[in-house]
Amino acid sequence: MCESFKREYQLCEEIGRGRFGVVYRCYNPSSTEDSDTPLAVKSIDKRLFLDDETDRECLDKEPKILHLLSPHPNILQIHNLFDSDTHLLIVTDLCQEETLYERIISNGPFSEPDAAAIFCQLAEALAHCHRNYVAHRDIKPDNILFDSRNRLKLCDFGSAEWFGAGDREMRGVVGTPYYVAPEVLSGKDYNEKADVWSAGVILYIMLGGVPPFYGETVEETFEAVLRGNLRFPARIFRNVSTQARDLLRKMMCKDVSRRFSAEQVLRHPWVTSGGLANM
CATH class of the missing domain: 3.30.200.20 (Phosphorylase Kinase; domain 1)
Known part of the structure; x- marks a missing residue:
């Protein structure tokens, strides 16, 4: 020391x-x-x-x-x-040892208000990063901790990157299977909205208990992400509100120009209502 x-x-x-x-x-x-x-x-x-x-x-x-x-x-x-x-x-x-990943494993699917209580804090953290021209680039449940008052703490900025106000594009394949955005895998330039896609995957998992894109191998998972065919199986999402599904579609939109920014996520009715919209 x-x-x-x-x-x-x-x-x-x-x-x-x-x-x-x-x-x-x-x-x-x-x-x-x-x-x-x-x-x-x-x-x-x-x-x-x-x-x-x-x-x-x-x-x-x-x-x-x-x-x-x-x-x-x-x-x-x-x-x-x-x-x-x-x-x-x-x-x-100092944070609790339990990450969001471990909470998801132990609790199974969350109710919408419980998911919103966590997700809204994540959206606030992302919006703050992006306002300061920082892209996290590895948003996943393992990198989400909680302090002694149970406040969410986004951590592990080892893969983060600065992007300029005028030149918002980044390169480099970073991230984690299941959560990485398709444009990152494609090898093309991308922007901070890759974080929004990853946060959308987390919300999908919290509400449905399964990832939206997966395969038997890492390669198959990447192929599913690149296809970006977002579905809401009735047996899993039958009790999930239309507002929650609308937010997920806008966060995991393959067309980056139409994908929500973190600021738009914060203004969505499902977020502003604390997960109570349409309930």
Whole structure:
């Protein structure tokens, strides 16, 4: 651990491990603001990524993007950063261990008001990202956490990218099967609306319990995404409102020019009613 971190924070138990490092609980005993607030610190050994330029870029980019987007109630907030020759320490909000993915697995399909309570926060986070010209590019339930007050926190901006106000196009196949937008897979330029597609997939899964596009293999899943044939099987969606299905169609519209932006999602009646439209 960096000596400067040790002078400011008290390190507690390990709470998780991932590809890029170890996460611990910590707190700042001398800070009026943070003394009673448990935080998390991700310790990253930079020596593990000396030969991987892509991973090094992710390590450099994520803290900068989190700083740009903070503070926002639905985006993981970065509280401090310590950078030494060997380690990068990122102090952030402390969240529950359970991700949205695990909630979906344990709870099955959500009621529309319960789905809206989560989804509306995700839409707010996306709109904030896009207002600041940041595309997340890997929206999926695994990257959605919850704090101690059960507020949604969008995290893992390692694949995120800035896009300019005038030049909104991006390139590069990033994302996760089931959730990635078809234009990303096509290898063509794309814009921030790829995030909206991915958020639509999450909402579909929360309401229906299954992904809208899938196959027996990754290749078959990608083929289904590229076809973009959105359906609402009666046995699964018979109790889902027409407003919810209308929102899903507008978020997972293959024609990007007609697909909703995050701002339009926030103004949709299903969102503004908290999932109570047509109920």
